[in-house]
Amino acid sequence: GAGVSQSPSNKVTEKGKDVELRCDPISGHTALYWYRQSLGQGLEFLIYFQGNSAPDKSGLPSDRFSAERTGGSVSTLTIQRTQQEDSAVYLCASSTGVGPTNEKLFFGSGTQLSVL
């Protein structure tokens, strides 16, 4: 596609339910990133993929969070047994590579997750 696509745009769920957030990166982008943005806060790194591998999972807040990427394309972020503190905007970004000389991240519009 022309840009990074995330779905759903908004998700309301009950505490304790599982949710899946989807990211479809720009075609040909090998790197994919997930960030979390709590209300009025900066971007908190969660995980990134290079191809289908996740070299850095250090940002995942707990073992309730997991992510996968298949075919070097679409990624799914899964949150199990959601808690109210999981409420945030989840942003996905993709790029042509990784590292400090990576030229640019392209972001999706995010998924607003609300846990009641």
Added chain:
Amino acid sequence: AQTVTQSQPEMSVQEAETVTLSCTYDTSESDYYLFWYKQPPSRQMILVIRQEAYKQQNATENRFSVNFQKAAKSFSLKISDSQLGDAAMYFCAAPGEKLTFGTGTRLTIIP
């Protein structure tokens, strides 16, 4: 660990005036890019400007320019002739395998 500090949570500026947003960072990399992203209420992160660390010349994009001080690890954003459409959250981002973002500066434009 990489750190990025934006010390101004909120800034305001009169329309048509100039405002500078500050950012400092820490990195052990020698060659890297730095970025300023804008996030309007739509949530879409938009790249405003980027700076290549090995270039001494400060980057400029129309009304947006940076003051990059590599030794001081400082990377401020100057917005000239501020417009109502510039109102947004602005995030500085610093290098590494994963981009590290600051906590943001909310910019308000006063008509």
